[in-house]
Amino acid sequence: MSVWSRLGKHLEGWQVGVLVVLIVATTAAVLVPRSAVPEAVPLPRASSGEIRAARRANEQAAIAFATGGASEPVERIGATLRAIGRAEWDGDEAALARGMAELARGIARATAENDVDGLVLLRTYQAELFARAYCDYLRTGSVADDLIELGGAAVREFSDNGWLTPGSRVPAHVDLLLSALYKRRFERLVAKGHPALAPHPVEERLLLGYLLEHPPPDRLLSEGAGTSATRFMLSRIDEISALDPSYPAAYARGVVLFKTKDYELAALSFDDFLHSSADGPYRLRAVNYLKASLERCEGEP
Numbered sequence: 676m677s678v679w680s681r682l683g684k685h686l687e688g689w690q691v692g693v694l695v696v697l698i699v700a701t702t703a704a705v706l707v708p709r710s711a712v713p714e715a716v717p718l719p720r721a722s723s724g725e726i727r728a729a730r731r732a733n734e735q736a737a738i739a740f741a742t743g744g745a746s747e748p749v750e751r752i753g754a755t756l757r758a759i760g761r762a763e764w765d766g767d768e769a770a771l772a773r774g775m776a777e778l779a780r781g782i783a784r785a786t787a788e789n790d791v792d793g794l795v796l797l798r799t800y801q802a803e804l805f806a807r808a809y810c811d812y813l814r815t816g817s818v819a820d821d822l823i824e825l826g827g828a829a830v831r832e833f834s835d836n837g838w839l840t841p842g843s844r845v846p847a848h849v850d851l852l853l854s855a856l857y858k859r860r861f862e863r864l865v866a867k868g869h870p871a872l873a874p875h876p877v878e879e880r881l882l883l884g885y886l887l888e889h890p891p892p893d894r895l896l897s898e899g900a901g902t903s904a905t906r907f908m909l910s911r912i913d914e915i916s917a918l919d920p921s922y923p924a925a926y927a928r929g930v931v932l933f934k935t936k937d938y939e940l941a942a943l944s945f946d947d948f949l950h951s952s953a954d955g956p957y958r959l960r961a962v963n964y965l966k967a968s969l970e971r972c973e974g975e976p
Contacts, residue, residue: 719922737800759774804821923955
């Protein structure tokens with residue numbers, strides 16, 4: 676089925692040199708669309724109450740770890756993660772290999788004791804230290820031991836990606852964004868895919884929103900320029916949608932695809948959004964962006 680056949684139910688019009696498209700809203704009111712180029716991809720939202728709750732949960736877990744201690748295997752894992760971070764920073768491959776082997780042994784011991792709760796507390800405690808050290812780095816440019824040992828090569832990697840460098844604009848709630856970044860690292864090193872070790876959903880939404888605004892340069896992505904950035908953005912949209920079903924994912928995909936000149940897929944995405952959203956703040960814009968997408972499918976400027 677062609678894009679025009681797929682979208683015909685939205686359209687009434689005629690050809691007199693150029694196509695004039697009428698979008699019929701589900702309310703039965705007929706809107707005359709104004710062709711418009713999509714602007715920013717919508718970012719996921721977090722309420723002030725959700726943000727306060729996420730911070731409170733982090734603070735309580737960090738205090739519980741600091742005051743209550745942890746089992747010997749969990750303490751060893753914490754120390755080993757610091758050694759791994761230092762080896763990454765130093766570029767010491769031999770020390771990194773030793774650290775990873777020791778980490779595997781520590782994970783086996785913690786698993787044998789079924790101490791998932793201890794790992795969760797350790798992760799949150801270290802995430803708080805990492806976030807604090809990185810915020811100090813943003814203010815002063817000084818790289819402290821906590822940042823090296825918990826983040827490894829994070830400072831260099833973030834700089835390469837254009838993320839969170841001294842002197843740059845610091846996003847709101849940067850502490851939660853940094854907490855999510857560390858928790859992703861912890862989960863990847865300790866128990867990849869374990870649901871208990873995933874970042875808090877609010878932290879993850881804030882992080883994914885930041886990544887949508889700041890995708891890595893094409894040179895750092897695995898595929899060719901353009902295609903790789905598009906796939907990076909579309910993957911982040913899918914992740915946001917999985918966390919928050921109210922997020923306008925089809926609309927966001929349309930914006931990304933339009934910007935990469937994939938106008939047919941952009942039109943289909945805006946069409947999907949219009950079918951799934953009877954009303955809301957993005958509907959009129961989606962109608963206008965659909966018109967612009969269809970015009971470009973026909974070769975119009």
